[in-house]
Amino acid sequence: MSTPKIRVLIVDDSAVVRQTLSDVLSSDPDIEIMGTAGDPFVAAERISEEVPDVITLDIEMPRMDGLTFLQKIMAQHPIPVVICSSLAEEGAQSTLRALEYGAVDIIAKPRMGSKRFLEDARTTICQVVKAAASARVRAIRPRHVAEPKLTADAILSSGTHAMAETTEKIVAIGASTGGTEALKTVLETLPADCPGIVIVQHMPELFTRAFADRLDTLCSITVKEAASNDTVIRGRALIAPGNHHLLLKRSGARYYVEIKDGPLVCRHRPSVDVLFRSAARYAGQNAVGVILTGMGDDGARGMLEMKEAGAITIAQDEATCVVFGMPNEAIKRDAVDKVLPLESVAGAIVVHAR
Secondary structure, three states, rough: OOOEEEEEEEEEOOOHHHHHHHHHHHOOEEEEEEEEEEHHHHHHHHHHOOOOOEEEEOOOOOOHHHHHHHHHHHHHOOOEEEEEEOOOOOHHHHHHHHHHHOOOEEEEEOOOOOOHHHHHHHHHHHHHHHHOOOOOOOOOOOOOOOOOOOOHHHHHHOOOOHHHHHHOOEEEEEOOHHHHHHHHHHHHOOOOOOOOEEEEEOOOHHHHHHHHHHHHHHHEEEEEEOOOOOOOOEEEEEEOOOOOOOEEEEEOOEEEEEEEEEEEOEOOOOHHHHHHHHHHHOHHEEEEEEEOOOOOOOOOOHHHHHHHOOOOOEEOOOHOOEEEEOHHHHOOOOOOOEEEHHHHHHHHHHHHHO
C-alpha cells in the first residue's frame, strides 16, 4: 500500500510565489498541493474544510500578517508551519519570532537563478516540508525558562588540573528542524567560560546572522555568525553561515574555522557531517559532539568518526525532539555515547569538557 502524500497549503500574497512554490513542491512525488491562499482569511476558510499536513506561510501579507495568523493556528489547532520568507535582513527578526511562536522551520522564497541554485533550492524546500510533516508540534506554551546558568565550579570541581585540559576542548553541535529553539535552550544555560563551540544549524543564508545576533543578546557566552579564520575560543559560539559549509581546523594549539562553498552534502549546505568530520580530524579526543533535533541522517556518519577518534558524543532524546531523525540515525550507527533530554545537554557538555 502506498504512503499517503503530504498535503500542503501555500499561503502567500504573491501569485508568482504561490505558483513557483506549487511547481517546486509538486515535483516531489511524496508531496501534493492541497490548495493556495492569498491571505490568512482565505487560508482559514480552506483549513475549516480540510486540514493540511503542512502550511507554508509568508510573514508580510495584507489584512492579517503571518505572525498573527501563526499565533492563532498554534493556539487553536497546531499544524506544522514552515515560514517562507524573502532573503531580506530586515525581515529576519520577524522570521525568528515565528520560530519562537511555534513554526518548525524557514525556507527562502524561491527565486530565479542559475540551474544549480534552482536545483539546490528545490532539494532544500522539499526536504524542509517533508521534515515539517513529521514534526511534533504543540500548542503555544509559556516561553521556556532555562535552568540556572551553570558556573565554572562545574568544570573545576574535579581539581585544578581541569583548567589546563579544558582550554583545548571544543564542542561541535549539529541541528535541523526544531533546532533553533533547542540551540537557544542549550546555549542560554552554558557558563560564560565554557569551551569554544562550533555549530551547524540548517537555515537559509542571512537568517543565520540574525539568529546568531539574537542568541548573543540572550546568552552568557558570545555568539556570532562564523567567518573564515575566526578563532574558536572559550566563551564563544560560531554558527555556520547559511549556504556555506563550516570546517574546524587547527594550527598548533589554535583552533579556527574555515568557511567553504561546495556541493550539498547529505542534501544540505551547511552540512553537519562536514563539521563533525573536520572535528574528528583536527580535534579528536579533545572534542565533544552533540546532535540535536532534525530530519534525515546529516551528521550521523560524522559523529561516528568523532566517536572513533575519541570524542564524547551526545544525542538529544526522542521525547524532547521536534523530529528524532538525525539523533536516531546517529544512535542506530552506534555513534552516540549518551542520549539525553534537551534540558540535560548543557550540563553534559560542561562535565565532559573537563
